Amino acid sequence: MNHVLAATLLVRALNLIGTFVFALSGAVLGARREMDLFGVLVLAFVTAVSGGIMRDVLIGAIPPEAFSSWHTLAIALIAGLLGFVLYDRLEILRNPVQIFDAAGLGIFAVAGTQKALEYGLNPPMAAILGMVSGIGGGMARDVLTAQVPIVLRTDIYALAALAAALVVIAGHAFGLPPALTDLPGVALCLFLRLMALYGGWRLPSAHRKR
Structure with missing residues (x-):
């Protein structure tokens, strides 16, 4: 029972952290597109909750966690405000979104x-x-800002998310506690995405013969 409780708490903690960083990515992109405060907050919220809503609906966790708890809304709005106010400072980072x-x-x-x-x-x-x-949150954010979603480009995106998921699955198969697989999974995904951004790692793309 203790292991089950620990796993549940870890998932909730990861959800809240993920909500914050996804909302921040949406807020920064909204500020970059010169949206007003309301627009930035809406984009931050949609980016933060879209993936979780898709997950909860598909597994039958109704109502989705994004609507059953005020924490998600509060964290998304806080991240949105930070992204709006601190946009100039965050832009110092290369590719902050x-x-x-x-x-x-x-x-x-x-x-x-x-x-x-x-x-x-x-x-x-x-x-x-x-x-x-x-990938749900990033897709929603890109669609609302009239961009081709990253997942449909040659960047390693969905593959990075799948790699993280497979780390969790491998740990589950070997009976390892979530704490030993979740952080390595996140780290692997982050590594793959950073290598795509800064190392030029790409998936093959289709080219029409002329």
Whole structure:
């Protein structure tokens, strides 16, 4: 029972952290697009909750956690305000949106996989659901700002989320506690995304023959 409780608490903590960093990525992008405060807050909230809502609906966790708890809204709004007020400082970072997004991607992929396992999904489907949880927020953010979603480009994005989910699945198969697999999963996802951003790692893309 203690292990189950610890796993549940860890998933909730990861969800809250992921909510914050995803909301921050949305807020920074909204400020970059010169949205007003309301627009930035809306984009921050949508970015923060879209992946979690998709996950909860698919596994039957109704109502979704984003609507059943005030913590998600509060954290998303705080991150949105920080992104709006501190936009100039955050822009000092190279590609701040992508950095925050990479962190959120790994966290939600891991948390989504753990929650899917808790709800009894088989490991392969839990990994896929974890990946969907990770990419949902970034897709919603990009669509609302009229961009082609990162997941549809050659950047290593969905693959990074899937890699994080598979780390969790491997730990589950070997009976390891979540604390020993969740952080390595997030770290692997973050590493893959940073290598895509700064190391030029890309997936092959289709080219039409002329």
